[in-house]
Amino acid sequence: MKHIIIVILSLAITSLSFAQIDRSKAPVPGPAPEINIADPIVFDLDNGMKVILSTNNKIPKVSFNLVMGSDPRLEGEKAGLSDLMGDLLLSGTKNREKDQLDQEKDFIGASLFASSNSMYLSVLTKHMDKGLDLMTDVMKNANFPKAEFDRIKKQYESDLYAVKTDPNSMMSNAMYKTLFTEEHPYGEVMTEETLNNITREDVVDLYKKQYTPAGSYLVIVGDINEAEAKKVAEERFGDWEGGVPFEKEYNHGIQPKNNRVIFVEKPGAVQSVINIAFPIPMTPGDEDQIKLSVLNKLLGGGGFGTRLMQNLREDKAYTYGAYTQLNVRRQGSFMSASGNFRNEVTDSAIVQFLYEFQRITEAVPTEEELSLNKASMAGSFARRLESPRTIANFALNIHRNNLPKDYYQTYLKKLSNTSETDILEMAQKYITPNNLNIIVVGNKDVLEKLKQFDGDGEIEILDAFGNPSKEKSYLPADISKTEVLEKYLMAITGTSNMKKANKKLCKIKTIEKKAIIVPDQSPMELKMTTLYKAPNNSVTKMEFNGMVLQEEIINEDRGMSKTMSQQGGFETTHMTDDELKAELKTSAAFTEMALIKNIEDVELLGMEEIEDQTYYVLQYTFGKTTTTGYYNKTTGLKDRGTTLRVTDEGPQSISTKYSDYSKYNGYLLPNTTTQIVEAASMTSTLKEVKFNGKIDDKVFEIEESN
Missing domain, CATH: 3.30.830.10 (Metalloenzyme, LuxS/M16 peptidase-like)
Incomplete structure (x- = not known):
């Protein structure tokens, strides 16, 4: 069968080679085919x-x-x-x-x-x-x-x-x-x-x-x-019973009086996420919906031939992709344009977005770009018809949204009949280039450049959940930063004063911890082994099914990390002197022991109320990493922390929660640690902890760099 298919393809290619085709012109689309959708x-x-x-x-x-x-x-x-x-x-x-x-x-x-x-x-x-x-x-x-x-x-x-x-x-x-x-x-x-x-x-x-x-x-x-x-x-x-369905009418989107700039800060971001959105007064099945969807496809609705992609990617090289979306719903519809852009071109990218919104309201599109985009939409619609579930969903939409019975049978005809003039009319009817919501998520360094786009010159700043951002304020702390760290060390050693705590901490020569890590997005289990030997030697190794995925080694003289490569083998990185120095500033059996020695680098921001608990908030920056720790006022234990690490690929944000503290050889350790790295989360569970066991010095040896 495969041989037959190959022969047919070969014959088709051969016959095409003899045809005289003018490739300087786009193919002329044929008449819209009749759609015979069986009535469900x-x-x-x-x-x-x-x-x-x-x-x-x-x-x-x-x-x-x-x-x-x-x-x-x-x-x-x-x-x-x-x-x-x-x-x-x-x-x-x-x-x-x-x-x-x-x-x-x-x-x-x-x-x-x-x-x-x-x-x-x-x-x-x-x-x-x-x-x-x-x-x-x-x-x-x-x-x-x-x-x-x-x-x-x-x-x-x-x-x-x-x-x-x-x-x-x-x-x-x-x-x-x-x-x-x-x-x-x-x-x-x-x-x-x-x-x-x-x-x-x-x-x-x-x-x-x-x-x-x-x-x-x-x-x-x-x-x-x-x-x-x-x-x-x-x-x-048939015997299922229940009350009447809930019905309510809401606003269908709020149109700003002028261009409105909204900013959400993501500290350390090297890229800005830009979204320009505005409500559309439309419900499913509106007589303008098909024509407006063609406008959306032409402007940025997918593919490399759209205006936004040609401008922002192909011409300006500002981004890998810029797209528009037309979202038509029963309770409120909107159109948006979005993309990710380097900080230094954030304002320039917005200029081009606004230019394209303005341009599409001023002149008809070319016949060629309109034809290509309509052909793409027709092909997509035809492929959907291959699924019986699509036909049933068409019927569902007709009944739920009170659409004409022949709405989908006539779709391709309406699509084919959409003209260049229709696109201009749709643009002038629905797009108002001076009444847009310009939303930017990124580093506050771009904030000043955004003021030029706001109609009132006042940028609205929102938090991660879309609420007005409030300058974080802390309650005055009632103890010093040294006392916060000491309170933690006394809590984990189960002692009543620092003299007893230090005596117990000084007895720690080695620690070996084994944990299982389960990413929330995957059923796989990872094994993590952590080794520590006083005063500054440490190894962290991650394995899956016996294979080492990642390993980091630090000793008093050098530091190294290696990661399994997709091509096989390992990619090895040796720490610079500055990176090693930063790592050693937190190197100890417990990080807080090292922080007390470097107390001048630690700042006590104050106290914060979180989920009915009061926390002392400590912050320190070593090298390119800023860490914030939250220490429970009642227990003294560290319940959570955040880390912002600046890398060559951009900032990496890590949020950590510590829970279920249990005793191991008389020391309290969190059994469960939940980490969220950007949008991915994972949970680590301690399985075994050994204090003062024998650890071979060879595991801390670092191979020479080339």
């Missing part, structure tokens, strides 16, 4: 559910997509409640614990997903009944176990910690808050405070209100006929 079968249940069926017998599988009919709710002081509820839906039911639910699902090879407003099941036709047992059990009987609620909530805490260092999350929060405000569900952003306000009872209450048959849609796709679908719908979903 639609029927209603007595409980208010609408069922949409699209039969396809090519594969022995069937899927059930259940979509709730309620509008989104304002959550206020409990922002994030709906997300939490959605993530907890598959945590167990009155009839099945989570493990049993997972085992039964995996046994039949089913896919089962749930969110706050939908549930989806895909299963082999022969296992349909077993799959529906699971789906309807969750739909009617989810019970949100307390243990799972606590686990997911803790996971959310780590995710929120990561937001503070992830520029894309910061940008998203700022954009939605700016476009829709907190008076709209789209503008609500979960924070540590709102998460803490959410109880299990809140989750259960929302589930009961949200998951109700009235106004809901059940989309069935696959190997099932009309009679079977009606029987399944009636038997499995």
Whole structure:
């Protein structure tokens, strides 16, 4: 078969070589093809559910997509409640614990997903009944176990910690808050405070209100006929009861009076994330939507031929990519343009964004660029038609959004008929180049250059969660920085004064720690071994399945790190004298022992209230690394810390939480350490600790550099 395909391709290439083609002209698109989309079968249940069926017998599988009919709710002081509820839906039911639910699902090879407003099941036709047992059990009987609620909530805490260092999350929060405000569900952003306000009872209450048959849609796709679908719908979903769906109208986006500049600081950033966004007065199925989507594609909606890519990447070389997005929703629509740019060209990039927004409102596009972009959109639409699920979703959109029955049948014709004049009209109708939200996430060094773009000359500064940024203020500390460190050392040694603490600390000659690290985004387990030998020798080694992935060695004279290369072998880096000097300033059995010796480099910022706890906040900078430690006023222990490390690739932010302190040979150590590096998080669990065991000096030897 493969040989046949190759022969056919060879013949096609040969025949093309004899054709006379004028490659100086773009190919002329043919007339829009007729689309014959079979009408799905639609029927209603007595409980208010609408069922949409699209039969396809090519594969022995069937899927059930259940979509709730309620509008989104304002959550206020409990922002994030709906997300939490959605993530907890598959945590167990009155009839099945989570493990049993997972085992039964995996046994039949089913896919089962749930969110706050939908549930989806895909299963082999022969296992349909077993799959529906699971789906309807969750739909009617989810019970949100307390243990799972606590686990997911803790996971959310780590995710929120990561937001503070992830520029894309910061940008998203700022954009939605700016476009829709907190008076709209789209503008609500979960924070540590709102998460803490959410109880299990809140989750259960929302589930009961949200998951109700009235106004809901059940989309069935696959190997099932009309009679079977009606029987399944009636038997499995017909007896489902619930209240009326929630309905509410919100603002559809706030248009600024002038260009408005919003800034979110990411300390040390070498790139700025730029997003220029504005609301669009449009709902799904609007008569202008297809024409505006063509404008979006032409301006920056994907591919290298768009205006933004040609300008900002190909011509100016400011970025690897610049894109636009048209987001049309029932409760509020918007258009945005975005990209990542070096600090030094941040203002220049904004100039070009504004230039392209202005240019598209002043003249019609060329016939060639319009034709190429329409052809790309037509091809994408045609590929989507290959999926039966797409056809069913078309029917769902028609019913939910009150679209004309032939909306999708006439899509390609409307696309083909979109003219150069239509694009100009759409631009002049929806794009106002002097009423844009210009949002920048980056280093404060670019702040002064941004003032020229604000209509009022006053830049709004937001925090990572889209709220007005407040200058961090600390309460006055009631002890000195030395006393903070001493209090910690007394706590971890279990002593009542520094004389006893020092005596116990001086007994430490070696420490060997073994831990397991599990990245939250991956099921893999990493093994980390840490060796210390007084006064300044240390080794940190990371392994996976017996392979060394990374190793760092420091002794009194030299420092080295090596990392496994993707090409095989290791990439080895030797520390400079300055880098080694900085590392040795924190080298000790416990970092705080070294900080006391270098107390002049440590600053006590004051006290801070975090999650009902009071912390002494210490900060120090050695080399290119700034570390901030949070020491619990009550226990004296270090509960959290942040590190900002400047590298050649840019700043690296690390947030750390220490918990579950336990005694090892009379010394307290955190059993669990959670680290968030940019947007990735991992949890380290101590498995073994040895004090004053024998460690061969050879492990601290460093090979000569070339």
